[in-house]
Amino acid sequence: MSAQGSIPQLEDLGDLNGKRVLLRADFNVPIRDGAITDDLRIRAALPTISWLQEQGAQVTACSHLGRPKGKPDPAYSMDPVRARLAELAPGVELLENLRFDPGETANDPAFVAKLIDGQDAYVNDAFGASHRAHASIVGPPQHLPSAAGRLLANEVDVLLGCRDQPRRPFVAILGGAKVSDKLGVINALLDVVDSLIIGGGMCFTFLAAQGNRVGASLLEEDQIDTCRRLLESDKPIHLPSDITALGPGGKIGDPDAGGEVRQMGTNLPDGWMGLDIGPGTAAEFTDVIAEARQVLWNGPMGVFEDPRFEAGTRTVAEAVASCRGFTIVGGGDSAAAVAQFDLADRIDHISTGGGASLEFLGGDVLPGVACLAEA
Ligand code: 3PG
Ligand code: MG
Secondary structure, eight states: OHHHSOBBBGGGGOOOOOOEEEOOOOOHHHHHHHEESOOOHHHTTTHHHHHHHHHHTTEEOOOOOOOSSSSSOGGGGHHHHHHHHHSSTTTEESSOOOOGGGHHHHTHHHHHHHHHTTTTEEOOOOGGGTOOOHHHSGGGGGGEEEEEHHHHHHHHHHHHHHHHHHOEEEEEEOOOHHHHHHHHHHHHHHHHHHHEESSSTTTTHHHHHTTOBBBBOOOOOOHHHHHHHHHSSSSSSOOOOOEEEOTTHHHOOOOOGGGEEEEEEEOOOOEEEEEEEOOHHHHHHHHHHHHEEEEEEESSOOTSSSSOOOHHHEEEEEEHHHHHSSEEEHHHHHHHHHHTTTTTTGGEEEESOSHHHHHHHHTTOOOOHHHHOOO
């Protein structure tokens, strides 16, 4: 049975004319200075919204935004999202940030009751949040007729094929800031991939585990031992062999502040901060990616928002775009990178889920998908 067969679809909700539908979306979009910098996740929910509206349903959407600490915080208000949504899908009500209430992440039944009050049906289109057993994800399917939205159903369909019949060699590329965020999934991925490429901020903890000096780069000291164990895996883990670093006095995102930028090996002097993989590493990673027949990329190779440190991410993005194999890019930052480099239409599947697509391909059953199947 296909995944689509086992998860209720929109059509399974029956007649929705005049009914109220609660839509859990993942509108956790990047926002800078109050402006949305990439609205992919909002646009990705439109097929579901317009289908529901065509059926005559009244849609109430809800989402989290960022990680506010269980109380209202203007920095994480849904206002910018509400404004964009009103342009793209007029007539949809949008609740305030779910994480302003501590009941959301705690999966509090009282918060679930509040969410479903007055609603006739529930649709989960928040693939990117479906690895979280939070109230708005796992609560409503226990009480309301529930279904997967188009976006979630499509993600599950595509990723299930990649998980159950991976084309080989299967190469995963991981970047981004934190090893600790991705530890569990690195372990799981090592069981399913043929090799792993690691760049981005997290590479420095791995480099430190190999005995390198990482200067002022990001380092999670309490993860060094874990990284050392991961490096003993029988699957190849490709780490950078050169680094682009910013010298003392420099500021990320502010070239005018001064500070020297230099290509270095893997030992950085005190005060130097590694902010991108070097050109040699980018070339080595390109060779590995070119041989792959299935690629999963999550997390940039450096601070690509700063033009001084975008080259590594750009080269890897180009390598993924040129790869003959099936390519998946997941996570807001990597999706933004392929968009910035104008490569999005050369990627086979841009997932709206970062952590969710990693956990899915690592073999985990996502709570949000499981509870729909059981609904
Ligand atoms: C994401 O951006 O990864 C999803 O929206 C989930 O957000 P979270 O990692 O804060 O739970
Ligand atoms: Mg995340």
